[in-house]
Amino acid sequence: MSTPEGNASPSTTGHTGLPGPRREETLTLPPTTVPTGPGDGDITDGLEEAYWSVYDGAAAKSTVGEVLVRLPRIVRQIGRLAWQADRPATAAVVVLQLASAAMSAFGLVASVAVLHELFGQGPTPDKVRNAVPQILLVVGFLSARALLEAGVAIAQARVTPKIRTALECDFLRLTAHVRLEVVDNADWHDDAYRASDRGLFYARQIVGQVVSLASALLGLIGTAGVLASLHPALLPLLLLSVLPVGAAAVRTARARFHSFKRWNALQRRVRVFSWLLLERDAAAELRSDTAQNAILDEHRRLTDRIAEEDTHLGVSSAVLTLGGRALGGVGTGVTYVALGAMLIAGWLPLAAGAGAVLAIQTGQTALTRFVDVAHLVYEHAMWVDDLLQFQERCRGLQPRRCGVPTPTAVTTLTLDNVGFTYPGKETPALRGVSMTLRGGQTVAFVGVNGSGKSTCSRLIAGLYEAGEGTVRWDGVDVRDMDAESLQSRVATVLQDPVHFPFSALANLTISRGTLTEADPQRAWEAAVASGADRVIAGLPDTWEAVLSKRFRGGQELSAGQWAKIAVARGLYKNAPVLLLDEPTASMDPKAEHDVYQAVLRGKRREDQITVLISHRLASVVECDQIYVFDGGRITEAGSHRSLMELGGAYAEMFTLQAAAYRS
Numbered sequence: 001m002s003t004p005e006g007n008a009s010p011s012t013t014g015h016t017g018l019p020g021p022r023r024e025e026t027l028t029l030p031p032t033t034v035p036t037g038p039g040d041g042d043i044t045d046g047l048e049e050a051y052w053s054v055y056d057g058a059a060a061k062s063t064v065g066e067v068l069v070r071l072p073r074i075v076r077q078i079g080r081l082a083w084q085a086d087r088p089a090t091a092a093v094v095v096l097q098l099a100s101a102a103m104s105a106f107g108l109v110a111s112v113a114v115l116h117e118l119f120g121q122g123p124t125p126d127k128v129r130n131a132v133p134q135i136l137l138v139v140g141f142l143s144a145r146a147l148l149e150a151g152v153a154i155a156q157a158r159v160t161p162k163i164r165t166a167l168e169c170d171f172l173r174l175t176a177h178v179r180l181e182v183v184d185n186a187d188w189h190d191d192a193y194r195a196s197d198r199g200l201f202y203a204r205q206i207v208g209q210v211v212s213l214a215s216a217l218l219g220l221i222g223t224a225g226v227l228a229s230l231h232p233a234l235l236p237l238l239l240l241s242v243l244p245v246g247a248a249a250v251r252t253a254r255a256r257f258h259s260f261k262r263w264n265a266l267q268r269r270v271r272v273f274s275w276l277l278l279e280r281d282a283a284a285e286l287r288s289d290t291a292q293n294a295i296l297d298e299h300r301r302l303t304d305r306i307a308e309e310d311t312h313l314g315v316s317s318a319v320l321t322l323g324g325r326a327l328g329g330v331g332t333g334v335t336y337v338a339l340g341a342m343l344i345a346g347w348l349p350l351a352a353g354a355g356a357v358l359a360i361q362t363g364q365t366a367l368t369r370f371v372d373v374a375h376l377v378y379e380h381a382m383w384v385d386d387l388l389q390f391q392e393r394c395r396g397l398q399p400r401r402c403g404v405p406t407p408t409a410v411t412t413l414t415l416d417n418v419g420f421t422y423p424g425k426e427t428p429a430l431r432g433v434s435m436t437l438r439g440g441q442t443v444a445f446v447g448v449n450g451s452g453k454s455t456c457s458r459l460i461a462g463l464y465e466a467g468e469g470t471v472r473w474d475g476v477d478v479r480d481m482d483a484e485s486l487q488s489r490v491a492t493v494l495q496d497p498v499h500f501p502f503s504a505l506a507n508l509t510i511s512r513g514t515l516t517e518a519d520p521q522r523a524w525e526a527a528v529a530s531g532a533d534r535v536i537a538g539l540p541d542t543w544e545a546v547l548s549k550r551f552r553g554g555q556e557l558s559a560g561q562w563a564k565i566a567v568a569r570g571l572y573k574n575a576p577v578l579l580l581d582e583p584t585a586s587m588d589p590k591a592e593h594d595v596y597q598a599v600l601r602g603k604r605r606e607d608q609i610t611v612l613i614s615h616r617l618a619s620v621v622e623c624d625q626i627y628v629f630d631g632g633r634i635t636e637a638g639s640h641r642s643l644m645e646l647g648g649a650y651a652e653m654f655t656l657q658a659a660a661y662r663s
């Protein structure tokens, strides 16, 4: 009798040395009404919580003071990104912007000088004549400002796309490499989606907004300087007229953030339904189930809620803005009354009073623009900040890069008391699994659904790291190895392989990490061994045919044909470890037979360890060793013959399948 190698724990082991039967979960009857999601039956609540709750604090509690305090940090951050993306263009933006602000201030000073001339003593024609040089100066300054602003726009147009490209490339590079168990985590996925959807979007806009912010601020400083030179008491009056508008703008931003949170959760759900209605993969089943109307109804219900949310947001923004403007209007009134009082009291000459009115109006425009842009920048910077923080987090979730390189061949691959629990799960997917796989062996993992076969193969592939126990290649713990080099030594073929929308040849070469370089002999041998040769030969452009209907002239393959391509891809990799996770489930019997012949008999390399996961037990009969999984443990192990003699779960499953064929 053969036994698994040290995988049984005393608590579950009977006198046979094997774990006892698992407790069956009992399922109660479902309700008569069908909930569409968790909680109260509306999935959008669940999405909202997981997806957006990170922002509740910051967005909802922001005050004018907080916005102002945070702005310098945001400007520095965007400035740093711009500097990294394009130094000359960033320097040009800063210099030209400063020069343009100076032109605005000089223009204002020249305008006040014009007013001085016009309000001075003497006959009007003389006053107008005397004012001409100042008027020309005003025109000159304003023209120079227009030219400088055009320069700012050009430099900004150079730097903005570069920032976005750099951020997008970084984002994709980091997310594409994070460890697999991180990708399994729904929260990480939501964060990634948010960072990509909003962060990258606003990253493109925020440069322009920061430039506008700086321009408004510099304009304001210039105006304030001119006002202070006329009379220092004019400065507080200026603030009095515009700060209420600013407070209202921040409140509107906060309301919009809350609404956007709900809106986006709904939008995500709507996208799921639009996808179902549009996707080719769902088309046949949707029609045969006559499910279109049910999905359209749900889509309509959600889009109605989005429309309500839009209207609610629009109305509340308008009311808030109106309130702010009313307050701002009162402030402006108070300003002008105070100015009048200063003129009557003789604190200011009439010409200076007229200049002050001009400067206050310019200042009001600049400050209102500053407040408007500031809240936009504040709001959008949250998303950009979120993207940058997400990228930072991803940097800490990358696989090990510093370990020893994995050898090109392996003699023994040992799992010692290995346990693994998926993130967010309480029940381990694997516990106490031990086995030794030797070079040249073909082993099979069999067992009921969810028993841990795929998880075990993914641990062997280095895609997951064991939570307990060790996985060793010739005695070296895989945790001491460079993760990428480990993965390059394992070829994995899955039941639902990715349908890469590339050429047939690139569908093979990608397993060696390239879309451009091929080894023709190896590709041909892999195709012949997997049966993909006939699939590829039947395509109009054979190796060069693009396997996606999304491209003009692209070809579509059946599930079984894709499976053959996937097996060919695995064989093309020619790795020391080959993992086949139910790769033949969708193949016809002849194709399946051919693949197993290729894998079991006509091996590419003699030292290869092949792990085969299959529910069709006839295909594992010839394997050197068969491991039977149940509840994350190995309950039986041995050759087909020894397991049949054992008369356990394997023998029962095999007999059941064989009987079905005989009958």
Ligand SMILES: Nc1ncnc2c1ncn2[C@@H]1O[C@H](COP(=O)(O)OP(=O)(O)OP(=O)(O)O)[C@@H](O)[C@H]1O
Pocket (backbone or CB within 6 Å): 184, 422, 423, 425, 429, 447, 448, 449, 450, 451, 452, 453, 454, 455, 456, 629
């Ligand atoms: N990505 C995942 N995240 C969380 N839990 C998972 C994940 N993949 C599998 N599981 C859980 O781990 C357990 C083992 O799953 P696994 O896929 O290894 O089983 P399996 O034996 O390969 O099943 P099957 O025969 O259906 O392919 C199951 O309870 C499953 O629900």
